[in-house]
Amino acid sequence: MNTKNIVACSYVEGSDKKFTGVEASTGNKLEGEFSTATQQDIDSALNAATAAFNVYKNTGNFKKAAFLTAIINELNAIGEVLVARAVQESGLPLARLQGELGRTTGQLKMFADLLEEGSWVEAIIDNALPDRKPLPRSDIRRMLIPIGPVVVFGASNFPLAFSVAGGDTASALASGCPVVVKAHAAHPGTSALVGEAIVKAAKQCDIPEGVFSLLYDDAYEVGSQLVKHPETRAVTFTGSYKGGMALVKLAQERKEPIPVFAEMGSINPVLLLPGALDTSAESIAAKYAGSITLGAGQFCTNPGLLIAVKSASLDVFKTALVSAIEQVPSATMLTKGICENYHNLSKNILAENGITVLAESKVTNAELINQSAAKVVEVSAATFLSNPKFQEEIFGPYSLLVVADDEAERLAVVKALEGQLTVTLMAADNELAQYTELVSALQNITGRIILNGVPTGVEVCAAMQHGGPFPATNDSRFTSVGATAVYRFVRPFAWQDWDNALLPDELKNGNPLNIWRKVDNKWTKD
């Protein structure tokens, strides 16, 4: 494993400030020493990215798809070593990381397929109307073009799927944008292994070197300088509200403001409707005990808020949830900091008025460190409405049950909610149709709404929306998961009366790429 910083596909020394990876479950230092990148490394990475952009922006869809496919192959070639290192650094279970590697390569494949199909650029052609009165119309053709170098922040909770070759990198590379990744300090070794795979793939595919850089830092300086760098054109981030908003602020204070796509988490309300509880209280409890504690609760889509109206069936649900949660073993959290935060926040919240503990995990791994302990607490709707602290995310296997006296009070709770990534309704057959106003209010505060499922386990597909109203993300108009994530890194561009031979293939007469285009207001492949 080469632990040096990568600038434009070349390894560079970095500074004298060093750090190592740490095994999450023991605190032991792991093999390999990483250097914080220097300001020179940052400048070189971004300047090389801009130079490479002027080539890469015109690189054809098939060549970019081949690059993504080469990354898949390189990742699969080191799969066992990579997953083993990720297990050590993240404390996540082997099966989860094996699955996450599959998700990572699946994402790359999805973008490669999107490129090969080619219609993603949204080509629109309005042919000239030379005889139009009073004035002739010019020939105007428009498609989406890449915006330039993208800074990607690796996420602690997805060491593969949202880090060095994760969804942000894959979608930026697909769009035609060079990427400078700031490795997450919680998994530098995993990052180094993936970085090496991307470098190899770039060289195999004759991709300009400036298209990929990977920089290390176990503090905030490198990340902050990357966002402030004049050549940076966009930033992606998945993490805390505080971290995301700090980057948003830096990006806005630049001379030239740039977009930040910050996915800042959410408490993902789950509405338990009475019919569902009457028919399936126990199975819903079992399902949610699993979803709340999956991956030690370290998902952006963790169900941190359950909202119900009091009833006998709700008591059945509670009893079943308590018994399930108590039996969930503690699990290793991603980092010491995340674990301490979880324990502090889930303890401090109990100091608020009107809160009671419903259930706590009783199975602990005493021999390991950084252990979570699942916790479900309860407040009345009136208490919830009186205290905005109950809406704050507690990252980990925690959930808050809000009990309303009636449906009117539940609606008031929903109307008081902040923006969310997801909302879920558990409903019996035909029950949903009676809740039009509730569903309408829920739609206003979320990006995805789920019926009779769990919010965890975000499907990577064309229709996925992973992004919701503030503060779930800072910009609900985009998604960080799914094929349309590519639209974060493009802008429309119009050519007027341009030489056909000099137009991009996507816009040429005769449609040489055989893509879907809107020609004179009709969608066609002609």
Add this chain to the structure above:
Amino acid sequence: MNTKNIVACSYVEGSDKKFTGVEASTGNKLEGEFSTATQQDIDSALNAATAAFNVYKNTGNFKKAAFLTAIINELNAIGEVLVARAVQESGLPLARLQGELGRTTGQLKMFADLLEEGSWVEAIIDNALPDRKPLPRSDIRRMLIPIGPVVVFGASNFPLAFSVAGGDTASALASGCPVVVKAHAAHPGTSALVGEAIVKAAKQCDIPEGVFSLLYDDAYEVGSQLVKHPETRAVTFTGSYKGGMALVKLAQERKEPIPVFAEMGSINPVLLLPGALDTSAESIAAKYAGSITLGAGQFCTNPGLLIAVKSASLDVFKTALVSAIEQVPSATMLTKGICENYHNLSKNILAENGITVLAESKVTNAELINQSAAKVVEVSAATFLSNPKFQEEIFGPYSLLVVADDEAERLAVVKALEGQLTVTLMAADNELAQYTELVSALQNITGRIILNGVPTGVEVCAAMQHGGPFPATNDSRFTSVGATAVYRFVRPFAWQDWDNALLPDELKNGNPLNIWRKVDNKWTKD
């Protein structure tokens, strides 16, 4: 003409602070007294907008199209009176405003057509895969939904096409968003007439009243409160850099930041290539004398920068341009403030080192006030590169010719340019192919590139892009002109395993609206 503020389609009193319209060419007060809206009016307008949103967001495409069509009819019914008032308030010629009314109704028609066709919501369906291993896939369906109340600032330079029923309002209403318009104080009477037309149309079509409000102010307080209001979800603005950035800042400082779409102008560089000058110096000069002075130069796409390499043909161009500019009569500018600004800026720029006056209009209208005087000035490329002041927009019939010693120096000038709405190249047959690097550099700084035309006269069509890199706009990913302007006011939303009967028609099985959808990664109308 009813001059009262309109809150949720009803006329309200407003405050005691009054102002009138002013005839641009004489300074005479015009009929009708307007009141600055109160804070209560602002609150009522936004609260009514939010209430209406919960109905209007689910209003079908055909009903929204009928509403837009009703606005067209109401505008046409008052066309003569409306245009006459707009001529008085703006000082723009009758023919221009007749054309602008046609453009305004044309825009409304374009969005009505877009709605009736229906595919604009970008429906994507990924059907469930119950047998997928290791986990089944849910049914996930996604389309674009409206974001909520939009605050539209009327623009001084398009009293019809970018004001009360202009492109911003039309696209917001098409998307399903209620609109609160802040009338531009330079044309309150025009605004009142258009506002009345929209109110009538809304009532005819049974559109919820909160969908439209129109508020007056001849200062900044109402606009500022509208941007800060917690119910506002987006803001559109066309005007100065200073004005646009003030709104961007207000929007970012909110507890919940919201998008602002600020089109802040541009100097629209025109590259005169040697072949074009060798063959057509005089006709290019005539064309550009017209474009620079059209509408007293008061267009966002006014060609404020001409970039050439020195040659004998350039001298022919200059001579022809001088003689054409000298004969352009002065014209009434939109307001006293704009005219004073134009005269000050176009005078002050002459104090910079190395600038010479090439041509000035010699035909004045002594009997009218607020008169422009066309001016073309010249600097060397070296001078231009040494002084960023030369890149500042001077709003009016002004253009700066930059003369480079050779193509290398011209490329340096292009690489130093800030973001622009448009860039134009004047080239002879087959000449463009020799300028790959120049064109690539130009693409990085603009949203639209034009061959052998003029940037003024922005076509309203599906392929148009009117928006460019900062500071031309604050967000180059969107357009304020053309059919895709509707994408400023929507966000993607996903339904997971939802009841088919409760899905929007756009996403239902069987495709009842017969729209284009991406189903399991294939575009289809099935």
